[in-house]
Amino acid sequence: MKLGLLAGCALLCSILATSVVLSDAAAPPPPPESGVWQKHEYSFAFMGFTSTYSCDGLASKLKVLLIASGARPDAKSQPGACASGFGRPDKFARADLTFYTLAPAATATEGGTPVDGSWIPVALASHKPRDLAVGDCELVEQFRTNVLPMFTTRNVENHTTCIPHQESGSAIDLKFESLSVPAKAKSSGQAPKS
Numbered sequence: 001m002k003l004g005l006l007a008g009c010a011l012l013c014s015i016l017a018t019s020v021v022l023s024d025a026a027a028p029p030p031p032p033e034s035g036v037w038q039k040h041e042y043s044f045a046f047m048g049f050t051s052t053y054s055c056d057g058l059a060s061k062l063k064v065l066l067i068a069s070g071a072r073p074d075a076k077s078q079p080g081a082c083a084s085g086f087g088r089p090d091k092f093a094r095a096d097l098t099f100y101t102l103a104p105a106a107t108a109t110e111g112g113t114p115v116d117g118s119w120i121p122v123a124l125a126s127h128k129p130r131d132l133a134v135g136d137c138e139l140v141e142q143f144r145t146n147v148l149p150m151f152t153t154r155n156v157e158n159h160t161t162c163i164p165h166q167e168s169g170s171a172i173d174l175k176f177e178s179l180s181v182p183a184k185a186k187s188s189g190q191a192p193k194s
Contacts, residue, residue: 032116035102035179037072038109040150042097043080048138049164052089055079058139059095064131065143066099069151070120070180075099101151102179117179119154124174137162137170144174152179 046058053061056079063077080094102117103109126134141162148156159173 032118033179034105034114035117035152035181036105036110036112036114037100038103038112040097040099040101042147042150044095044097044142044146045080046093046095046139046142048142050138050162050167050170051135052091053093053139054089055082055093055095057089058093061131061136061139062095062097062143062147064129065124065140065147066097068124068129069122069148070101070178071151072100072102072181097147102181103152104179115181117181119177120180120182122176122178125172132172134167134170134172137167137172138164140172140174148176153177 044058044062046053059077059079063075066075066077067073076096076098078096078098080096082090082093102115105114124132124140126132132140137160141160144158144160153176156176157174159171161169161171161173163169
C-alpha cells in the first residue's frame, strides 16, 4: 500500500512539473511595443580614480556599453580631444557619442518610422559583455548616471560598488530592461539609418 501511495505521489508530481513546463513554454511572447529611434549626442568626459583610459580606449569601451544597453548597432563613439596621443593613457580622456535609442512612439520627441520593439533584459557585470572588467567599475557608474537616462529603461537594479584606487572589493552589477529591437531584427533591417 505504501509503495502504491509513493508511486501515485511520484506520478502526480511529474504530471504537475510537466504541466508547469508546458504552460511556461506555451506562454505567448508579449506583444511588440511600437517605438521610434531617437538621436542622442553626448560628450563623455571620464572622471575616475582607479583606471586611466586612452581616448580611443574609452571610446571603444563606451561603444560596447551603448550596444549592450540597447542602442542601435550604428552607434558611434569617437575619441575626443586628448592631450596624449593615440593609445596613450590620459587622465582627462573624452569620447564623443552619437547613438540612437528606441522611445515609445507615444512619447517620442522626434518623428520617424515606427518599429516594433520589445523589452530586452540587460545585465552588466565583469566580463558581461566580454570586454568589461572590474577596472571599468567607475566607467559603468558614470555611464549609468550620465548616459543610461537617455535610454527607455525599466526595472533598474544597481548593485555596483566601486572602491576608488583599487579593484579589490569593487563589483559591477547593473541590471535593467531596455526598450530596443531584438538583435535578429536589428541585423535584418528593423534599424533604419536616420
